[in-house]
Amino acid sequence: MFKKFVVNALDERAIGKAVRYEELRHKFQANPANVDGENKPPSSPEMQMTLSALTNVVSRLDQNCASLVQDIIAATWVGRDTLFVSAYVRFLGNLVSAHANYMGVVTKMLVRNFGMLPSSVGRLPGYPVVDRNEIYDRVHYALQYILELVPTAATSTLFPQLVAEFPHKSEKKLEHTCYLANMLRVVEYVPALRNKLLSVITDRVIKIDIEIQVDLDELDDDEGDEIEAELTGVALDDKELVTVDEESDDEEASNADEDEDVPEDSVKSLKETVDKLDSMLDLLFNYYSSYFDISDKDPSYLPASAINTFEMIHGFFNTTIMPTYRSRYTQFLLFWAAQKAPLFSDHFCVSMVERTLDNTRPVGIRQSAAAYIASYVARAKLMPQKDVRAVVRILCRWLSEFVDVRSVDCNGPDVNKFRPFYCVVQAVMYIFCFRWRELQEESEDEWGVIETSWTAGLDVMQKVITSKFNPLKICSPAVVDMFAKIANHLQFVFCFTIIEQNKRGGRGREEEMLDSYFPFDPFLLKKSRRWIDECYVVWTPVPGLEDDEDEEESDDDEADDEDVGIEGGEDDEGEDSETEGSER
Template identity: 40%
Template sequence: MVSLVPIARPAAPRAAPKPSKPLLRRATLSGTIRKTEEAELDSDFLSAPPSPSKRARVSFNPNVEEKIMEEYQAKGRSLESIRLEVKSSIEAHLKGDSEGYDAIKEVFSPRRADDEDDESKGDGKVEMQTYLLALTSYASLLNKGCSGLVKAVLACDWMGRDESFVKAYVHFLGSLTSAQGAYVGMVLGMLVGNFYGVRLSSGRLPGCPDINRDQLSSRIHVALKYLLRLIPSASSTLSPILAAKFPYAEEPKKLQITYIENLIRLSEYAPELKSDILAVITDRLVKIDVQMQIDLDDLDDEVAAAIVQAISLNPSREKDEGDDSDTDADSVTSDDDVDSDSKRIKEVQGNVEKMDAIIDRLFTIYSPYFEDPFSVEAASMFETLLGHFTNIILPTYRSRHTQFLLFHFAQTAEHLVDRFAGTCVQLAFQSGRPAVLKQSAAAYLASFVARGAHVPSHVVCQVFSLIGNNLDHIRAENEVTCRGPDLKRYSTFYAMTQALLYIFCFRWRDLISSSDISEEDDPAAFVGQDLTWTPGIKETLSRTIYSKLNPLKICSPPIVAEFAKIARHLRFMYVYPLLESNKRIRLSQFSSSQGNGALRDTGNGGNSESWHQLDAYFPFDPYQLPLSRHWVEKDYVQWKGVPGLNQEESDEDESGEEEEEEDEVDLDDETDNDE
């Protein structure tokens, strides 16, 4: 039997990591440099600035070719001369004389048109690099009083210059942040600001070789990797920056995806940030998910379905973004060319595409960890997903698709099925939690058990039994003082009962204890048969349904109607007399409060009773996003009609018998629309 109570599993001992090659090397000889192969810029080529408290130890290696560093000159002036100028200008600025200081700032200002000749000859580039080297030497002087100069250096065009300049620039960033911790956030913010995407023009500077977008992006990550290795504490500063700079939900899809791709690339060389990065992506995804669902709900069903179908027919509408393009924004049709309705539909379609692309990317990111669902990596990543579920997804009522990350990966192995179901049980039953969160956890539990194709039968029975036992406790504690159905007072009881009704409708076959009847051989084999149910199932539901708390009056009418119909057909239970008597009950006379904050059905504004009833909220309703739905198609239990039930209803109609139920519902009608 699988235990549904979450049990902390001890982590497998990890092998001791092998010593890695030092990323940051000190120079082996003052005034010399190592000869390196011409290669793409990488952090291995960057040596750490010398520690202010230690002198570099001199060593000679006969296998290393050494050569004297070429002397930098800017407009006939030596590096040493410019160092003296920089030092004296900074010191004078701090005393109130900023003439020389402002001249240095001007060196890093964007090039003017009349400066392009100097730039193309290399004079401007050499001058900027020489001043950069000089500033690196005196980074300890660049306190808060020099923030203007620091901002000018951070704003300069550096990514598209030659490799030697980029190395010098990254060295400057390292020296600055090491000597002046107050600038760490500013420097990291500048680098992360390029996660939205770099313009091609940044790699086409006068006098410099052309650099493509991939190379420009790589240089951003080389600089970040270098700083994080140099200053390990910078990770704690970087994490809130990543969240703060995350694109707003209304930003274009391409910008969102580009930012996420850069975050994932960052997590590869900064594993200490991986959990925070995945959490912030999930948090933003939920916000987009909620907004998308609100937009779809505001449209007519036919229009919403047409939008999804249009995306299905053209799953990839990405324009060809070659290196000739210098913009990251999609073209937007003029307001004059399109009426407001068409514009609204276009916006909704863009949001659906955005959501679809982001969650598809997340499925792709998580998938390698679950290739072996019994591995330590899978266990660790699943715990991360559970944390996101508990803290981000569960409290968000209108989340529609983000939770399918859990739905899919929880079904990769039975112990993960048990882990997710156990977490939902714990959240639903735990005392002290807000009632609305307990109701939501019950909905997730019911929806997962009902819809999960890889949830085994014995887990279905265990969950049914666990919920039933809990209902018995709640009923015993409250039935004596109960005046009647009241969603405010007994919200957890009603949410749990609705969970059982929903599970029964989908998984009643798994609740049959033993039977020689084969539905595969004869689809109508269950008709007219007295079935043997799992012990306690019928008794528990009977005590619950016929208690003074009267859950069938509070639970969502479509769920109640479907349960009543199936239960009668299977000779499990006959509740129609109770439904008839419930029609004469007005919930408002028992309600403790109008604003109960429960998950309730508010769809019918003209029916006050709906305010006192639960919403038919089950988070794993049919998946709608066309691009990413392939991830969950094999995990999903589609609604199956009960054999012989439709024929029974037809016979009743032909004989003129009165229809006994008030509502009929197909619990999977959304799937029918999507197929």
């Protein structure tokens, strides 16, 4: 009966009579949720039989029947009973097999169900309740069935559609996380799209990452820190190292902005963006973790899946993450993956050192690579000690050769002329602040006395610091000051005399110094930080350093009292003495 009705409707349509054809369309246009009133929707068995009849004559559903096909594709189906869903999916498969021109609209309909669906979709009157997970299962079942029939559609149709329907960065968290989770499911049964889809995902995630940085940069420094701590649930103290008192230069500007209130809408929007990024990164970490199942019994054996996955992530890093300026969190995907095996860590370090020291590369790339290698070696908890020393040794050897060869060209500190050199110096200082324990060697002399020395060619730092290049004036004040304190406490090198001389001569404009951007600074996201905590070096105070600082402050107070007397009594030094006193 249903087959006869469908055939008659199509036959009459062919000769210009559209009454039964429109009646057929109306069956699929009817909303199954509208059970009250005159226009009741057809029952599920009736719809199922109609679909089966259409499947048998699917070859006749050409462009002349496009309106009917559009109605069927737009019909509510994911919340109906199982038998209807099976008939519907079978119809879609036969349709795209017979008419390739419908593949686009069918794929678009399926992909649009990957987002955050309202619960009402699975709560149709007269039908069993279908939860959201079951709905997504049905959509994937339909997509898999179609791709098995038309495999070429994966690249030609599905991939562009997945990219086009990816939520805009302004969409809410649930829209992003539902869509991302479903994209990752597609990757599992369409492995040909794995690299391309994950590349798109990385690109979209980093755009959200950058948006956070832009929003924070618009806030006052103190307000930004406080809001970030509130958003991430991490105390300000966890931001560690590199905070330096720079009271004199910025005090007035900071006081001027002190009373400004942060707009409530801006904070709310920023909080939502951070939460969204956190959830998306957590999904990605969870996805990648299944490919890094490396045996503890034989860590030297690396499955092909682990190697391929790391190479893929490293590729995304090279093409998308590293060229993006000042991203905050996306790069931790590589930080985490590189520590899954010493081979991966070594591969990443070699690539960054090579870019840092290669004078044929653009200066910007070399500076970025230096920041990455410094931050990684300083923070990578699972990086073998020998590899930490190897990186520092290579950097120090290059610094030594640079000073020997280029000193003749140096008339004083010049960040524009020698920027890569200063980047490497800053990298070594930063690594030293975190990994000085691994860079020490203990040996026992013939009388049994334990002697401590420095490994990895670090002795060259004395020559570098006292050279005409004067890196202590160019490198980030935050890094310089912390390095000076630790190096002095450990009796490694002594920097304070040069630092004071630099201060007297003027510290220089901000554009004449390196910034203190280190891409693996503390990971502060609440949910996804669970993946990072186990492999991250947290800043710990150097034993005894605080005691030294207290003694120095006491000595400085006494010295200041004495200096006042000296400056007041040394009239014979004239104008120069007065100038020096005013600078102090």
